Amino acid sequence: MVEKNKEYIVDIIDNGFQGEGIAKIDDFTIFVPNAIKGERVRVLIVKVLTSYAFAKIIEFVQKSKNRVEADCLTYKRCGGCNLRHLKYEETLKIKQNSVQSLVNKTLKNKIKVEDVLGMENPYYYRNKVQFPVGIDKDGKMQMGVFASRTHNIIPVKDCFIQNKDAQMLAKFVFNYWKENNLSVYDEKTQKGLLRHIVVKVGIKTNEFMCVLVINGLGFSKEDDFVKTITNQFPKLTTIVINSNMENTNVILGKKNRNIFGNGYIEDILGEYKFKISPLSFYQVNPIQAEKLYEMAVKQAEISKDDVVFDLYCGIGTISIFMSKYAKKVYGVEIVEEAVQNAKENAKMNGISNVEFLSGDVENILNDLLNVRNIKPDVVLVDPPRKGLDLKSIGNLCEVLPKRIVYISCNPATLVRDLARLEDKYEVMGIRLVDMFPFTSHVECVAVLQLKQDM
Secondary structure (H helix, E strand, O other), X not given: OOOOOOEEEEEOOEEOOOOOEEEEEOOEEEEEOOOOOOOEEEEEEEEEOOOEEEEEEEEEEEOOOOEOOOOOOOOOOEOOOOOOOEOHHHHHHHHHHHHHHHHHHHOXXXXXXXXXXXXXOOOOOEOEEEEEEEEXXXXXXXXXXXXXXXXXXXXXXXXXXXXXXXXXXXXXXXXXXXXXXXXXXXXOOOEOOEEEEEEEEEOOOOEEEEEEEEOOOOOOOHHHHHHHHHHHOOOEEEEEEEEOOOOOOOOOOOEEEEEEOOOOEEEEEOOEEEEEOOOOOXXXXXXXXXXXXXXXXXXXXXXXXXXXXXXXXXXXXXXXXXXXXXXXXXXXXXXXXXHHHXXXXXXXXXXXXXXXXXXXXXXXXXXXXXHOOOOOOEEEEOOOOOOOOHHHHHXXXXXXXXXXXXXXXXXXXXXXXXXXHOOOEEEEEEEEEOOOOOOOOOXXXXXXXXXXXX
């Protein structure tokens, strides 16, 4: 029996979905963070559950040739990346293997998952910086990232996945706040003003948005702040005060007020321009998002006679990409502000064959199918991490579009949903795009074709 606080020497036989090493002691599974398949390590058991245990590395007996020295000073404490101890090419193999393993366990048709489409330069790729601000144990003001599984803030000198200029801008804001003795939020007392500094970047347009998330409606030095920061950063397009006075882990509140500019930035994806506001969802890695959307649209095989549903459409990026090929596209999204952005984006790009609808996907889909009697030829879904609800799957199985393209950031719920559709649809392929290099996340595009006898 494996015992807590006891040391063992183990062989790492595989890597799991989060990149963690997997070992066996007498057929009992041990998960070892930061261990790589092929390594032999001395571990200390830190937690024992009924069917598996967790361990931490004490010593490397034999290292993998794929191991590299992590380039980030805060890597071991920060929860942002978890694969920086691996060669980049190896991280892509781990992601492909993890999705393949899910397919093998869950689907009747054991298709081969394609290799991951990697990134040419997998550094400084995120176009959105979100730095929490708070008080450390010595009562000093702190900005950085949350330590893994905690709300302790670790100061960050240089983050290798965040846009460099966005980091500089956030640090300048923080230093201004400190120098002017403005208050920051204390989670324990729920007092103080500044909670988060959020910066969004238009990678192709070079436009910058700064969002100050504040436990209040504003702050005393707004005019001086605008003057100081815009002199220092001429690329800054807009500054927004976002009010969040709730005791919550959600970063942004619902109320925005522009103190400089018009409250949005623009960016270009493919041949289209998109408007991005503080609350709207936009892919954080637009370089790879462009490849993902081109892949999805190509796989959808849309013709000029096709009616397309784009469910969970956000600010309409992929709806607009598909409009070029389709007769009509209906985009559905629950976030009202995102739908407003989507309508503006369609108008800005001169697109008239897209209709955007705001509301719960389950209800709007029901309305489109059963009230308005609109039947889609192709359905594209890009749901949140929890995947599709059973009612939406039921509706799809009832209306039976000839093709479904399923984009997912969560392979586990993707494969679960594919299994639910497998009786009526053939899963033609699963392609992977590395949207989040050096993390365990991977973006998937699955294509389902209606079976001949349906």
